[in-house]
Amino acid sequence: MDAIGQGPQLSWYLALSAILFTIGVVGVIIKRNVIAMFMCIELMLNAVNLTFVAFSSFFRDVTGQLFVFIVMTVAAAEAAVGLGIIIAIFRNRETLDVDDASVLKL
């Protein structure tokens, strides 16, 4: 195949990103630990970032990379607030299993 000789194509990056996003979705659904679910969400954010950067560099438009910058900031904010919530859950219930925290009231 001469497609391989030309180096990685845009579609390869998109396929990789989709695979990573799918792994993240599956992880959020099947994991029971709050921190593990949180990390799967980070994985999904990163998969989308890869799409942005791939489009940005193949179409030579810097906008995609600016979006990645903003997504990273949102991820940092999400990490701070999310981990605060996780600490609050652990303090109230002594567990991080989502099945034990299925109702909001104690």
Next chain:
Amino acid sequence: MLITFFFILFAGLAIGCAVALVAQRNPLYSAISLIGVFLSLSSLYLMLSAPFIAAVQVIVYAGAIMVLVVFVIMLLNVTAERRRRQRLAFLAPLAALLAAILIGEVIFILNAVSVNPPVVSSEVGLTTSIGVGLFTKYLLPFEITSILLLMALVGAMTLARRTPILAAVGRLSADASSDMPEAEVKE
């Protein structure tokens, strides 16, 4: 040819680490796998000629966010996930179904749409062009992002503190009002 080899290497590393992240029961090992994903994605960004994003990926994700996650795992002394019956038994088939749908969509799109523009080296991923874009055309989103960070800062402190914030404020104002008569007595 070399760049194809590196793409396959880092893409394989990213997928392998992502699978390990989901398969691990110990959250600490999951965190280390996630750092592997971040580092291999950073290498892919370098191959896409986006050096600024690659550096920020390592600094912000692998540096700041993962340090926070590992710190919380250590602080809470999280043990490995116990193997037990799930409360919602339909979740595993649902996950398989969703994964099948997503992968099917991707295969359909990659077959139906062929976007393969030529790779040309350009000035786009450099720090200069990102800075110019960020401070001219996209200044408003940039400022909104800083407000978001401020809100996250306040929110995280409010959520993680032991006493409710309103009670603490009430105590503070009570202290302030009890100080006032004392000052009058001295006079």
